[in-house]
Amino acid sequence: MIKVITFENEEKLDQFVANAIMQVVHEKAHPVIGFATGSTPQGTYEQLIKAYQNKEVDFTHTTAFNLDEYVGMNNDHPCSFAKAMRDTLFDHINISTNQIHALQGDAIDMNEECKKYDEAIAKEPIDIQLLGIGMDGHIAYNEPGTSFESTTHVVDLHPESIQSSLNYGFDRIEDVPRRGVSQGIQTIMMAKQLIMIAKGSKKAELVKRMLEGSVDEQFPSSIIQRHENVLVVLDVEAAKLLQEGTYEKR
Numbered sequence: 001m002i003k004v005i006t007f008e009n010e011e012k013l014d015q016f017v018a019n020a021i022m023q024v025v026h027e028k029a030h031p032v033i034g035f036a037t038g039s040t041p042q043g044t045y046e047q048l049i050k051a052y053q054n055k056e057v058d059f060t061h062t063t064a065f066n067l068d069e070y071v072g073m074n075n076d077h078p079c080s081f082a083k084a085m086r087d088t089l090f091d092h093i094n095i096s097t098n099q100i101h102a103l104q105g106d107a108i109d110m111n112e113e114c115k116k117y118d119e120a121i122a123k124e125p126i127d128i129q130l131l132g133i134g135m136d137g138h139i140a141y142n143e144p145g146t147s148f149e150s151t152t153h154v155v156d157l158h159p160e161s162i163q164s165s166l167n168y169g170f171d172r173i174e175d176v177p178r179r180g181v182s183q184g185i186q187t188i189m190m191a192k193q194l195i196m197i198a199k200g201s202k203k204a205e206l207v208k209r210m211l212e213g214s215v216d217e218q219f220p221s222s223i224i225q226r227h228e229n230v231l232v233v234l235d236v237e238a239a240k241l242l243q244e245g246t247y248e249k250r
């Protein structure tokens with residue numbers, strides 16, 4: 001079932017998502033959270049850090065899985081998603097480093113790396129997976145045309161994704177890797193709950209198609225319509241093209 005909630009301001013939205021994560025972290029003995037990079041979840045991470053500093057949450061027993069990475073990139077590279085997650089969240093909370101799972105973009109055998117990642121997720125199923133939507137409709141790096149049956153795999157990045165990478169620390173388009181490695185659609189759909197966040201008017205068309213369009217491999221994020229427990233969390237701008245009455249307002 002999909003529940004869509006729109007928020008009148010970003011801070012309320014970020015706090016709401018942070019609270020949903022903290023609730024699972026409080027309730028479960030071994031919570032498992034799937035984290036996303038990109039600009040959208042940054043406010044949520046700031047709220048989580050604040051809550052940790054105020055001693056409102058303890059991540060000692062939390063396991064984390066990252067969604068994706070650039071192929072060929074070491075996890076210490078300044079533009080790697082692994083480093084971005086450390087810089088924006090993990091280094092500021094008390095999660096233990098050996099409970100942080102990240103795809104190794106520079107693994108010698110990428111197929112083996114993908115297989116190992118899926119096995120690790122199967123062993124510790126994800127309670128909440130955070131997601132954003134890419135400008136080409138992707139979730140994680142599952143680009144248009146990716147099979148809904150896909151497990152973790154190497155992908156050729158779509159031109160829109162390469163362009164968006166300029167927001168993630170690259171100065172020149174030539175420096176952006178052309179391939180990524182990503183949790184597959186099937187992997188993502190195994191999470192017990194998905195929380196999809198979208199902000200801003202540039203996401204409004206994409207959000208409409210994701211929620212009101214057909215479920216179609218050409219628009220990967222539309223798959224969330226088939227998940228049994230999904231929360232879509234939007235600001236007013238990202239929600240502006242949705243049919244009135246199909247979402248809750250806060």
Ligand code: PGA
Pocket residue numbers: 037038039040041131132133134135138139140164167
């Ligand atoms: P963004 O990226 O949060 O930077 O818009 C979303 C995505 O590509 O999944």
